Amino acid sequence: IMIVFGIIEFARANQIRQTVKQAAYEGARVGITMDATVASVQTQANRILTSVGITGGTVTVSPNPITSSTPFVTVTVSASVTANGWFMKYFTAGQPITAAVTLESENSGISYMGGS
Numbered sequence: 253i254m255i256v257f258g259i260i261e262f263a264r265a266n267q268i269r270q271t272v273k274q275a276a277y278e279g280a281r282v283g284i285t286m287d288a289t290v291a292s293v294q295t296q297a298n299r300i301l302t303s304v305g306i307t308g309g310t311v312t313v314s315p316n317p318i319t320s321s322t323p324f325v326t327v328t329v330s331a332s333v334t335a336n337g338w339f340m341k342y343f344t345a346g347q348p349i350t351a352a353v354t355l356e357s358e359n360s361g362i363s364y365m366g367g368s
Contacts, residue, residue: 261338267304268336269349275300276329276353279311283325284357288318297329308335320359328352 279297282288294311301309309331315322330350 264337265333265349268306268331268333269351271301271304271306272309272329272331272349273351273353275309275311276327276351279313279327279329280325280353280355283313283318283327284355284359286320286359288325290316290318293318293325293327297327301329301331306331306336308332318357322357322359324354324356326352326354 275297278300279293282296283290283293290313293313297311298309301307309329312328314326314328318325328350329352330348332346332348334346
């Protein structure tokens with residue numbers, strides 16, 4: 253029975269790891285659009301985390317604020333294994349799972365030509 257619990261817990265740890273990576277990527281995708289805000293990036297990343305029941309995640313966006321001249325956006329997402337695993341808290345010493353994604357802004361290559 254211990255093997256079964258170990259398999260289940262390992263699967264949950266892998267789910268947390270993959271979800272943190274996906275949340276960072278999806279947040280960065282929102283952050284590179286023309287009308288992006290830090291709040292919209294954080295909302296998207298948190299939406300991904302909560303879709304699989306991850307609580308207490310942190311989302312950091314750099315730069316803060318995002319402007320029309322921002323060349324790159326980096327989103328870092330962390331989630332506590334202790335708060336989201338079932339038995340991992342006894343083995344991980346509170347280490348979070350963290351992922352960061354940096355994408356080039358859609359605004360960075362655009363030049364505007366004025367007309368009269």
